[in-house]
Amino acid sequence: MTVDGGERTQWVYQGTGVPRPGSVEDLPVPPPWRQFDGGPLVEPPQEDAGEARRRLGSVPEQVPFGSDDEQIAVINAALYLRRPLLVTGRPGTGKSSLAYRIARELCLGRVLRWSITSRSTLKQGLYEYDAIGRVQAAAARQAVGLSQEVPSEPGVEDFLSLGPLGTALLPYEHPRVLLIDEMDKSDVDLPNDLLNVFEDGEFTIPELLRVRRTNSVVTVRTDDPYREAVVTNGVVRARAFPIVVITSNGERAFPAAFLRRCLRLRLQEPTTDELAAMVAAHFPGAMRSQLRNLINDFQNRSERERGLAADQLLNAVHLVTSGTWNAAHVDRDPAWQLLLDTLWQNLSD
Template sequence: MTSAAESTAWWIYRGHGLPPEGDAEIPELPAPPSWRTFDGGPPLPIPPVSDTEFLRRIGVPSPIAAKQASVREILTVNAALYLRRPILVTGNPGTGKSSLAYRIARELALGPVLRWSISSRTISRDGLWEYDAIGRVQAAAAEENAGAGDFVRLGPLGTALLPYERPRVLLIDELDKSDIHLPNDLLAVFEDGEYEIQPLSRIAATQPDVTVFTHDRGGRATVREGHVRCRSFPVVVVTSNGERDFPPAFLRRCLRLEMPQPDLEQLVGMVAAHFREVPQRGQDLIREFLTISEREGGLANDQLLNAMHLATSNAYQQDENWELLRNTLWQRLIVSGMD
């Protein structure tokens, strides 16, 4: 019979979201399948990470505060790491879908998360690159000494596909808000792990190497002959609030994960990550939140954090109006057609 330790020995991601203690503790990633192997290069180092974004998104890293992920989450993420496939994360608003990307990045030391927020007007090229043609014309008219790369900026998807030594984490947030064609437009990029920047391809004969801006703050990278090809396919986390279905071809290429409403233990861990101490009033508030969330059809985690901040800080002294204020903060997000 296989022991518990043996059954989890293949896990790279364990769901605690704690950063490695040192270089020796950084998890080694498995080799990809032959059909998900790419040869972009030369290899680039992972950019340095600032703790500010992680603290804002998932709180202070500590064993007590770490959210205990479900076995399904851990299995799905590890399968995606081994297979180099995107993860489609669905669930109600505020259940921690986007937080998954930050836990993966911090736990596996994969650098800053590249976030691509989707709207109804987003097209695939928005995530790959943008070219400031007007700026280049103005620079030429003013006889400014600027190269073509000064007017090209890679988007979050385009940056994630640069040939990094280790995969970057890309969060494609709320894809269900997109135009109906965007999921299918992403398929070729997900399969091929590469893309072309046409303005640079046109000048490749005279300027084969062009340094462009990336999506990272202050980031620059050199693009050769107008093409970008990844070396290690990024960890792609796609979130959806379930507002619409996706094409079968897109779903076939993703591993799917449904985020349930968090339970008491998970909420306590989330609150502890943002508040150094959770007083008795805070614990009572979490229980009230759970009760109302179940009754009203699902509240968002940040609604609890908002109430917790007011209830446990000196900004607001609780009085007879507390329940009215709490109900204002905890207005339900899912409204039935009967209302």
Template sequence: MPLWPVYTGTEEPHDGISLLPDPPPWRAFDGGPALATPADDADTAAASPDRRHRAETYRATPQAVQLVNAALYLRRPLLVTGPPGTGKSSLAYAVARELRLGPVLRWNITSRSTLHDGLYQYDPLSRLYAARRAAARPAPGGHDHADGIEDHLRLGPLGTALLPYARPRALLIDEIDKSDLDLPNDLLNVLEEGQYEIPELLRTRDAENPRAEVLIDGTHERVPVERGRVRCRAFPFVVLTSNGEREFPPAFLRRCVTLRLRQPDDAHLAAIVRAHFDGEPEPYAQTLISRFLSRVNGGDLATDQLLNAIYLARSSDLSAESLDELAGQLMPYLGEAHDPDGF
């Protein structure tokens, strides 16, 4: 039987992803041959302690749980918007951990990022040097052992996520609003079709040699690519984050499930503090939470600013007056401030 919600926002990992119903007919993909999703222990070895901690301590709102499940059921990207520090990128790690989707593939967007960067990188110069070395040192018997083109090509995070994995991979496209104006439109076709081509391989593969073994993002593992074409099997769980600094084309928004995160309220902040510090907030921590909430309407504040202040309050022997002064310095507004009274 199908399961709703597949993602629950709880702490315990589980295999609920296997209970997803079949995709809508217009979002069904048939790439192959099927690849096994990397195991969770691979993520433990590869991920930084910060990312693992964020995945374990993330506390999703009911709205976030509902819309994550909508994106999973519909096989659509999830566009997560909101002020800095509201947990937009952490959500991808929390979902991947709970649903055992393996290591999160991360693509950090800059103003110079292009669709090609996310799909794959090809180094023609290294191939040229390899060919020259092979020509200078002919192999015994006169055979040319120059490296093939696949030895100078690596799939990017988006290109890896669209491989025909039997279970969906998790892909974080972070800060999409920093991109060039054309990138959201360029993503449309790839995310809609769930496939792409690698022209360099298309030109070199033939009927007798259709397969290339290429490196994937973040590891030294190689996967087969047939005839230079990649098509997904299980559409990846794609999270695109935005700080709300720009508007996106209607065609792009229409193909995404949109989640708008807001600053957490008192109860949500207390739950976040409990998760990070493994216990109920102490009296001074509760005071900091109250002061943080009273200042939120005056400008942008990030939850990790509050966590930093609480950690120092718990770990130091400073006086209350000194702690107040330090907390104010650790929690400045991230943008234009509208609160003349300060901390």
């Protein structure tokens, strides 16, 4: 971040949600300890427009969540320091959507997503190798090859594919955006297992390392649909460390060593104006005046019960805007009020 006359320059990420082609070029050089030298460069895919639209709606005039100065400052600090961003908050506050907003605004292409479960391991995030499938294929080829001289040993690359974390660590010119969703669901060891990868910006694939003398350059599948990348000598090494957004619902604490390597951001409950902006993004043709009462009712109930998520509001808005109910008369419809009790049921119950 440059300083001129005591005032900071414009942040790279401004929180508008509006694509700004070329803005990523303004990212300053990372600290020396966060610089990596992987290569050759890999071409990233374009944005998955359908997924971004499902997550964010149409390009909004105002970003639905996280546009206040404090949050923008923390997000930019994570970008400048090339450190993972640990985002906490109650379900429905827009934690996962943040990764898509960053990717959309900075035009960084498709978001890589790693959804965490209690069975998730570091290796699954980096790559997967189907050893059993390779043995079966080798046996099948050998049976055919006895008479037709077909090679009996299939290549290891046919049975290996990079996971979302492994794909994010490929040598791109600009950082990819990686969403590690719901880290608090993971096994207790996973946060510590990630530490070396986060520090080193690289990892080794033993299955490729073993064949490097005869096949040092291997093309493998990535987590991006229908895309491949070259791995040399069994090592995947980043050029630009990815923008890692890690979400947590706060259901468990993380080790101090893991927290030290992250910048932490807590998302607060969305305001009425932020909810209205979110509705406008997902329903750009809707009559805002007709939906204002619905948004206010949702906000009042959410403040009272402290257990509602923003997508519960979107469900109600869709029913109103789809013509199932007349938006002008829902306040006086007993059936609608009963349905709202179901749609807006407290998630903590």
